[in-house]
Amino acid sequence: MDIRLDHVFILTDPEATVGDRLVEIGLRESAGRVHKGQGTANRRFEFSNFMLELLWVHDRAEASNGPGANLRFAERSHTPNACPFGLIFGVDNCVDDNPPFDGWQYYPDYFPPDMAFHVGANSDILAEPLCIYAPFFGKPVAKSSDQVTNHRFDHVTGVRLQLPIEEFSAPLLFADNIVRLEVVAGDTYLLEVVFDNNRSGGKKDCCPWLPLTLYW
Numbered sequence: 540m541d542i543r544l545d546h547v548f549i550l551t552d553p554e555a556t557v558g559d560r561l562v563e564i565g566l567r568e569s570a571g572r573v574h575k576g577q578g579t580a581n582r583r584f585e586f587s588n589f590m591l592e593l594l595w596v597h598d599r600a601e602a603s604n605g606p607g608a609n610l611r612f613a614e615r616s617h618t619p620n621a622c623p624f625g626l627i628f629g630v631d632n633c634v635d636d637n638p639p640f641d642g643w644q645y646y647p648d649y650f651p652p653d654m655a656f657h658v659g660a661n662s663d664i665l666a667e668p669l670c671i672y673a674p675f676f677g678k679p680v681a682k683s684s685d686q687v688t689n690h691r692f693d694h695v696t697g698v699r700l701q702l703p704i705e706e707f708s709a710p711l712l713f714a715d716n717i718v719r720l721e722v723v724a725g726d727t728y729l730l731e732v733v734f735d736n737n738r739s740g741g742k743k744d745c746c747p748w749l750p751l752t753l754y755w
Contacts, residue, residue, distance in 0.1 A: 542639055544698060544720045545629035545676045546590035547730060548581070549749065550615055555593035557749045558582040564743055564753075565691025566591075576648030578602025579612055589695040591732070591751075594625070606648055610658065615665055623728055623750060624668035624700060626714050629676030638672050640710040645671075659710030668700065670710035692741075692755035697733035701725035 551557055561584060562568055569583040569590075578601035582593040595616070596602050602613040615621045628639070638657040645656045659670030699721045700714075707715070707722065715722040727750070734755040745751040 541631040542628050542672070542717060543631060544589070544714075544717055545627050545673065546592055547698065547700075548592035548594040548625040548627070549730065549751065550612070550623040550625075551593050551595050551749070553595045553597070555582045555595050557745075558584075558593050560745065560748060561591075572649075573597055574607070574647065574649055576601065576605040577607035577610070577612070578605055579607075586695055586734075587693045589698070589732075607645065609643070609662060610645070610669060611662065611665065618665055620703075621665040622668050622702065624730060625671060626668050626700070626720075627671045627673055627676070628714075628717065630674050631677065636674075638674075640670065640672070640713045642670075642672075642710065659708070661708035661710045664708060666704050667702070667708055667711055668714075670714055692734035692739075692753075694735055695719070695732060696736045697721070697731075699723065699731040699733075701727065701729040701731070703727055 558568065566584045569585045571580065571582045573580040578596055578598040579594055580597035584591040596612055599613050602608070641660040642658045645658050646652065646654070647656065654675060657672040661667045662669055697719050701723050703726055705724060711722060714720060729750050729752065731752045731754065734753070737754040739755050741755040743753045745753070
């Protein structure tokens, strides 16, 4: 089973207006959506092998009481020092039905009834990112010329997640072993995304408006 990092979300303020700044630096936005039953909505930036998702609580009551309540988005969005990130894993070749880490099944209202996310057992640890396995997120399909998202840069070669914690749960230790993903302890929450091995030497530090640094 070849598990890969499909995308990362960053929990933001409502409407994720910070996404406008990503557009200003050359990223092209894809269609967003409202997550029925989960109480969240998103803005998405899709690349050839990765997606960056800006996520916010759209309906606090639904986030607290709906099918996705155990994801604890309502609490994460209002708890000081809660981790703003989520790691979502897909799989290129699935030959094993067993999830890669302990956890629980989440059946979103916005999916068919038999389709579920496997959520890591660390979901109650607000200082850690949510770790979610989605075996139905297969290998990215090559886009035709009229589907290509014309970004300033497009192919992700590395993702580094910095967390201000000293001990990692089992799902997070698993995440640190995924190709092109590194999880490290540090002073603050920070997501670093590297495109094309930073061959152009470009860098954009999006802090403090977003805990994100881009390299290209």
